Amino acid sequence: MTKAELYKELNYVNHSRDKRLKYAKLIIDNPELITPLLEILFDVDDKISCRAAWVLEFMCGENLDAIIPHLDMFTNNISKVHLDPAVRPIAKICEYLTKAHYSKTDNALKTALSEIHKEKIVEACFDWMINDEKIAPKAYSMNSLYLLGTEYDWIHPELSIILERDYEMQSSGFKARAKHILKKIKK
Template identity: 45%
Template sequence: MPSELQKKLDYVNAYRENRLIAAQDILENPSLFGELVSICFTPSDKNNHKACWILEFVSYEELLWLQPHLDFFCSNLKVLKDESSLRPIAKVVQLLIKSHYKKNENCIKLSEENLQDCIEASFDWLITDVKVATKAYSIRTLYILGNHYDWIHPELKVIIDKDYADHSAAYKAVAKEVLKKIK
């Protein structure tokens, strides 16, 4: 028997307005959030990618709701392979990393293991054949992390330099922006 959330996800489509309505429903019913996160990391679930879309929008408003789920979230980044799931999750990772390094009481607190999982996933997405938006979020996430781990910027630079010629204008724009900051 499908859950209430599963029934709602069945009606979600790629239209932004539609996704925003579904996200608003989660924001008004926080008890559904844990199930949403779980569906995000269940690739066999037919609504997996839709849950990822909704999680991205919910994270813009209530990123701190992820705090109790961070070990699960970060350790399962590697299970995602579907393009429609990767882009929104790469964006959520970027939001988490930005929040972690703000260092105030309303910030996400990632463990060292969570950070390592985010680093590994971001590098994996950068070097595998995924769409440019996922790569762009990964580049920006790794740039932020590289301000705290001195080995990341040199590795990131090598990958960007190697792949630069083979990518789209959008990739090149992000790569150029980040390379300028690294130097």
């Protein structure tokens, strides 16, 4: 399948779990499609990029190791994503990556996620925290930053400042997650 054919196929992806899973499995079964999927995803002003993000999120949910050869491309471009329907899945993938990296069980991401990759994730997550994003990307970012802060001592104080500053102005979902994260930081 060419990039143009994949682009056309992405028109059939919608919010349904079935469609996202169908196309995620297509990508998993044809790993050569990951690069064109990422190219479509990082054409950030095209509405189809959001559908590519949904598929990538589901692919990572099914087989996170599939993204390992593409971590440079992924982390170098995540800060460019700005359309709301694409930001949420990208933030979720960052959470998947950090959870796997800091997991107690051995996995390939413990060695694959480099310092540079982590820096790019930190940068993107802090941007999502301070920008006018919806609750989901902020919640995923809080978790990622909390985990990264277990390694980088400057992250927790910065994250705490943002959470405490924004607490009163945010939704109940944000408040619940922020309270949980702040409690973990203070331990």
